[in-house]
Amino acid sequence: MTDPEVTETDVIVVGGGPAGLTLAHELGARGIGVVLVEPLREPDTSSPRCKQVNPRSMEHFRRLGLAGAVRAHAPLPGGWSDRTVFCTSLAGPRVARFDGVFALADLPRAELPEPGQWTAQYRLEDALRAELPRRASVTALWGSRVVDVHQTGTGVTATVDDGESAPIPVRGRYLAAADGGRGIVRKRLGIPMRGDSHGIRNLQVTFSAPGLAERHCHGPAVQYWVLGSGVGGLLGRLDPADRWWAIIINAPADAPTAWVESALQTMIGADLPIRVTSRDPWTARMLVAERYREGRCFLLGDAAHLNPPWGGFGANTGIGDAVDLGWKLAAVLNGWAGAAMLDSYQAERRPIAERAIAEARANMAVLTPELSRPGLADADAAGELARAEAAEAVRRAKTAEFYTLGFVLGTGCPGSPVVVADGRPAPASSTSVYRPSAAPGMRLPHLWLDGRTSLYDELGPGLTLLEVGAAPVPSGWTEAAQARGVPWRTVTLHRPDARELFGARYVLVRPDHLVAWRGDNLPPDPGSLFDHVLGVCMTNEPTPFEVHESGALFHGTKADLKVGDLLEPGRRSNYEDGRTANHVYVSATLDAATWGAELALGEGRGRIYIVEPTGALEDDPNVTDRKFPGNPTRSYRTREPVRIVGELADWVGHSPEKLKAMRDHLDELKRTGTADIDD
Numbered sequence: 001m002t003d004p005e006v007t008e009t010d011v012i013v014v015g016g017g018p019a020g021l022t023l024a025h026e027l028g029a030r031g032i033g034v035v036l037v038e039p040l041r042e043p044d045t046s047s048p049r050c051k052q053v054n055p056r057s058m059e060h061f062r063r064l065g066l067a068g069a070v071r072a073h074a075p076l077p078g079g080w081s082d083r084t085v086f087c088t089s090l091a092g093p094r095v096a097r098f099d100g101v102f103a104l105a106d107l108p109r110a111e112l113p114e115p116g117q118w119t120a121q122y123r124l125e126d127a128l129r130a131e132l133p134r135r136a137s138v139t140a141l142w143g144s145r146v147v148d149v150h151q152t153g154t155g156v157t158a159t160v161d162d163g164e165s166a167p168i169p170v171r172g173r174y175l176a177a178a179d180g181g182r183g184i185v186r187k188r189l190g191i192p193m194r195g196d197s198h199g200i201r202n203l204q205v206t207f208s209a210p211g212l213a214e215r216h217c218h219g220p221a222v223q224y225w226v227l228g229s230g231v232g233g234l235l236g237r238l239d240p241a242d243r244w245w246a247i248i249i250n251a252p253a254d255a256p257t258a259w260v261e262s263a264l265q266t267m268i269g270a271d272l273p274i275r276v277t278s279r280d281p282w283t284a285r286m287l288v289a290e291r292y293r294e295g296r297c298f299l300l301g302d303a304a305h306l307n308p309p310w311g312g313f314g315a316n317t318g319i320g321d322a323v324d325l326g327w328k329l330a331a332v333l334n335g336w337a338g339a340a341m342l343d344s345y346q347a348e349r350r351p352i353a354e355r356a357i358a359e360a361r362a363n364m365a366v367l368t369p370e371l372s373r374p375g376l377a378d379a380d381a382a383g384e385l386a387r388a389e390a391a392e393a394v395r396r397a398k399t400a401e402f403y404t405l406g407f408v409l410g411t412g413c414p415g416s417p418v419v420v421a422d423g424r425p426a427p428a429s430s431t432s433v434y435r436p437s438a439a440p441g442m443r444l445p446h447l448w449l450d451g452r453t454s455l456y457d458e459l460g461p462g463l464t465l466l467e468v469g470a471a472p473v474p475s476g477w478t479e480a481a482q483a484r485g486v487p488w489r490t491v492t493l494h495r496p497d498a499r500e501l502f503g504a505r506y507v508l509v510r511p512d513h514l515v516a517w518r519g520d521n522l523p524p525d526p527g528s529l530f531d532h533v534l535g536v537c538m539t540n541e542p543t544p545f546e547v548h549e550s551g552a553l554f555h556g557t558k559a560d561l562k563v564g565d566l567l568e569p570g571r572r573s574n575y576e577d578g579r580t581a582n583h584v585y586v587s588a589t590l591d592a593a594t595w596g597a598e599l600a601l602g603e604g605r606g607r608i609y610i611v612e613p614t615g616a617l618e619d620d621p622n623v624t625d626r627k628f629p630g631n632p633t634r635s636y637r638t639r640e641p642v643r644i645v646g647e648l649a650d651w652v653g654h655s656p657e658k659l660k661a662m663r664d665h666l667d668e669l670k671r672t673g674t675a676d677i678d679d
Contacts (some may be wrong), residue, residue: 007170031330078115144162174298195288445501556598
């Protein structure tokens, strides 16, 4: 009989910030049992911390039925301002202005179902907490903390202490740690953070300033960057009343209250009564956990990565972690995804955290001290010239920080092991310019179906197949989904713009709006496709001469490569020791690639990479006509580099008997001197 003192659940979520709360909602919306453990009984209002919820996070909240609550709890209404101002002080002249920042405008946009929302982190947490009772399977232990973690092969036990009674054990099948950079779980798991910190000390404060909003001349803005002499930083409103926040850059350690008040008065540029209500010193840290998983425990949010605030990526990256991990845990627990699905969490999310940190680091390279210069506040011609020069410097340095839609919407995971790369060129977004792409691993480009209905509103909780001006799929697709227990939906679109936007007649979409597969022709076995994108290990050996359903090209090897690497001629041959390969060899059949991975020289396991040639291909003469009439193995070679665009994770090797027979055959060719390779 189960010990009554042990609380049993499916997933233990440690930490009730934006990432942990989003994960609890993602799991709870799917009926997964959750115990959420958070030390704070109420959100910490001493610091606003993150201030923007970007459009990608808001479309996740829309899917979860939370977007309205997030906006209702925001003290500044949606569309209140989408402007950033650079000035010498709030009372001084303007240097530069950016409009349309952070996609905050509440005007309809074709590429967005939801604009961003400007709000303090504690107000976001208020909204997510208030809606949590909707999730019947979620139990929140407010005012409690996890003091120890122990896991076995079948589950995880967290020791939870509420500070009033004896600690209790909570046992779950999995644990997700969203308990911050100093949290206990990552330390207990022995997972180090890698990266560095910035040397400049900063001070975030909140203060009340009655009448300040009416006293300055720059109009509503979400940020006012002050390029003052001596004191610099940025500030903005917390609510429509008189509460403000400020970040003072390069503040002294343990600055006395009098210094802080003086600095704020300098940034305001007028002698107004102010009262400092909180202060939060911080130093930017650029850290990523070495790994996101240890057994049945996962890291997300600040427990997995620490980002500087410049650009607003930190909390939003954590929300994205929660969505990715949440639907995957639910799919595994509900029995319609395989173990490899959970392995894909790190593969998909860690590179995004690394890129977010790189973007923030670039933004941090130029702050107010670097942009300030003498004479900016002068009212004469020299002052006008100084402001014009500073404005140009501001535009060069800060545009990418305020216009981030290319990064927010255009960063995906095309190298994920649970998407099927199609090997086709795809438009690439830059930081500030979003170029819609329905390539596998990317966010499905958005469409409005009418004035109020988003295409995303029609997607299901599992896999959704878009039929874009195409015939309905055969009944075998529904049967394959039902046999696997996959929540399944088809959506038919008769729109020429959709065909052009998505680049295919059929598009398979995941619950997080990422494309899992696309094609103009249906694969003959939908079950195999489902198994691939759901991380279900295949059990059948590859079939000779059968072109892979993805249409992709593969390269089998034992080399440890990553997405973006180039395979170039001139490397050591995979098959003859001491020989240099003059070509790179690829195949469209999984069977040929599997032989390549199994027979390649070197240590370690065989790897099959999805590749994209950069130059012309020719038939591989070693198997074309010489061994088989024509080119039934679809084997090719090239003298140009080949780019790694993904890795096939769920391939199955040949049987030991077949592998031994092939090696014996190759040894016989070497013994008789007929093993020469035409290269």
